[in-house]
Amino acid sequence: MMSNMGRPRTFDRDKAIENAMYLFWQYGYESTSLSQLKAGIGNGISAPSFYAAFGSKEALFRECVQRYLSTFGKVTAFLWDNSLPPREALEKTLRNSAQMQCEDGHPSGCMVGLGALSATSAEHAAAAEPLTRSRIRTREGIAATIQRAVDSGELGKEVDVMALSTSFSTFLFGLSIQARDGATTEELNAAVSQIMRLWDASKA
Template identity: 75%
Template sequence: MATMGRPRTFDRDKAIEDAMFLFWQHGYESTSLAQLKAGINNGISAPSFYAAFGSKEALFRECVQRYIATYAQVTEFLWDNNLSARDALETTLRRSAKMQCEPGHPSGCMVGLGAMSAPSAENAAVAEPLERSRNRTRAGVVATIERGVATEQLNKSVDVKALAAMFSTFLFGISIQARDGASLDELNKAITQMMWLWDSNKQNED
């Protein structure tokens, strides 16, 4: 007797990527079960969907983890102590902009855009992994600026929290600009302007 469930040709790794792109493009609540079933592995039945993932929420959580482990790695330069604090921050901005504008996947950042398409109150817990990721990035920006002060790249009197808030806001704002069609050249020019803010707070040299 044949058993029900996933077909033998089911590629779970590819299915996670397919679903991730859908959630990335449309957000959690706007991505319907029908879209997921149609978009995963060129079509998947409802029984196969539930056998493979359990629920839409569980699938979303897997997709978030996949995104964080792959595309979101562009922010890991914030913790690279082999780079100067300034270079770590600038590299993060430029690599993030490049990733968000490149072809082959939805534009923008799934983590950043997730703040704009937050689930309703009854599904609020679904957004927690995205919020944790954004908070970690904010903490990384703060730590990078603190390192800039500690290594005397920045003036010791700089308002670390205010400067970090400005750079974090800019970093997350790239998501909206990229989604709205800003080119990588435009974003890189904006990043150059933004880094002048760092340079204006450099440690004074006697």
């Protein structure tokens, strides 16, 4: 008989990752306590069961980041779609991000953008590293999109690609603070229209 295999988990691990992701997204890595995480999984989970399922808070956080990047974080995927004209790729990224960050059903803002503020101590730098990598990748995607526009002649050869990409990156990550402070999709979309004038002013 195989009666000594241990009790099966009494929670849905996939759903637990989702619930934990929302907690980290709302409160940040440092401010989300182990007690909050245990209480937010199923009808509650004991510390031994938590560590058996996830290993550690940091390991769970990394799983949650990957869940976020493979779902909500895909709003930036247009930056790597070379079938789109560069301007359209950037504008779609900004508008889809603005819409996602203001949607009901999950915390406002962007987990990646807000993550810059949620694990600031050296002690937690390793946990925040996947978010840092994601922000770097997004900056590189914006810069590559602008460079593609310069190379194709859509933007002038004299454009300072780094300065322009930094402007758009700063705007994109700043949407997180605006959304968290209650800005509406309409307000953020109006801001997107405004900043896209920077692109139009740089046309060849």
